[in-house]
Amino acid sequence: MRTPHSSRARTRTARRRRPARPVPLLAGVLLAAAVALTGCSAGGGGASSSSDKAVAPQAGGVAAGEQDTGAGDNDGKRSTAGSGAASAPQLPVNHVIRTASLTVQVKDVPKALDRARTTTEGAGGYVGEETTTRDEDSTEQTRVVLRVPVDRYDDVLTGLQGAGKLLERTAKAQDVTDQVVDVESRITSQRLSVTRIRRLMDDATKLSDVVTLEGELSRREADLEALLARQASLKDRTSLATITLTLTEKPVTVAEKDDDPGFVDAVAGGWGAFVTVLRWVALAVGAVLPFAVVAAVAVAVWLRLRRGRRRVAAGTVERD
Incomplete structure (x- = not known):
């Protein structure tokens, strides 16, 4: 049960606490006044304080939101463009062996x-x-093999064929990209294999295992050296083009012939055939002549011996 004494005590306590309420309100008013004075002084001086930064979004929330949205869109576009540029696939590099052959009259x-x-x-x-060679007419002819970088191949080829009268030109391009990629992949695998064998040799304790691993290591190192040599050859042939240049002073002439042969052509053809037959007959006679001479000598000796025998037989009959 509540006594009158306790209720009176509570009433007194409440009366004592009520006068303390105006103190927080007064502190809030003073803080607002200080913030307002600070904002005015900062706005007059052209500088912004932390209080301004806190108040500014509330005063211009819509404009700030629009600006932030635009900036976010721009940043998003930039990040998207940057990621697209970073993730763009690289074009494969083609490895091509270029060769050319030129014949130029100078x-x-x-x-x-x-x-x-x-x-x-x-x-x-x-x-x-x-x-360099010279023919029977003292005409000089030179054949030279030139190696030039691939990026200067067309320029050098144009300059060489413009040095005189171009008589013949042949150009060839061979794509060896698959071979280059295959060799590089095999070299990587072979190097890893050699490394594994060397690790096994370090861990081996038996002499028989060491001997076996040494033989296997020698074989794999030889295969690796062969692959490296092939890689170097492909690199040399793809990085440097080969141009075979032939320089000559003697013009190359081609006889023009009619499609339909005439009487003169027929006579010339018949005479050529006749001369060819005589030549073959002469060759045959020349080949048979030694055997014919030997046969004739043998027949002459045989006839003389036969005549001598007949004479001896006839003399014997007369004596009888």
Whole structure:
């Protein structure tokens, strides 16, 4: 049961606590006034404080939201573009062996050869092989093999064929991309295999195991060296194009012939056939002549012996 004394005590306590309520309200008013003064001083000076940053979104929430949305869209586009550029697949590199053969008629072979050397060396290439010959008419002809970088192949080829009169040109391109990829893959596998064998040799304790592993290691290292040599050859042939240049001073002439033969052609053909038959007959007689001489000598000796026997027989009959 509640006594009158306890209720009176509670009433007094409540009366004592009621005057304390205006204190938080007064503190809030003072804080708001300080914030307002700070905002005014910051706005007049052109600087922004942390309070401004807290209030600004509330004052211009719609505009700030629109700006943030736009910025987010731009960032999203940039990130999408960046990820697309990063994830774009790389185009495969084609490995092609390029070779060409040129026959050019020039007035002076040595000068043209010097120009060809200069053009090749200027493009970063070199002269691989050179052969010079002279025919019975003292006409000089030079055959030279040039190695030039693939990216300068077309330029060098155009320069060489423009050194004189182009008589013949042959160009060839062979795609060896599959071979290059296959060799690279096999080299990677072979290197891993050699590494495994060496680890097994380190862990081996028996002499028989060591001997077996050494033989296997030698075989696999030999296979690896062969693959590396093939890779180097493919790299050399794909990085440097080969141009075989033939320089000659003698023009190449081709006799023009009519499709329908005439009387003169028939006579010439018959005479050629007759001469051919006589030639074969002469060859046959020449081949048979030694045997015929030996046979004639043998027949003459046999006839003399027979005559001598007949004379001896006839003399014997007369004596009888």
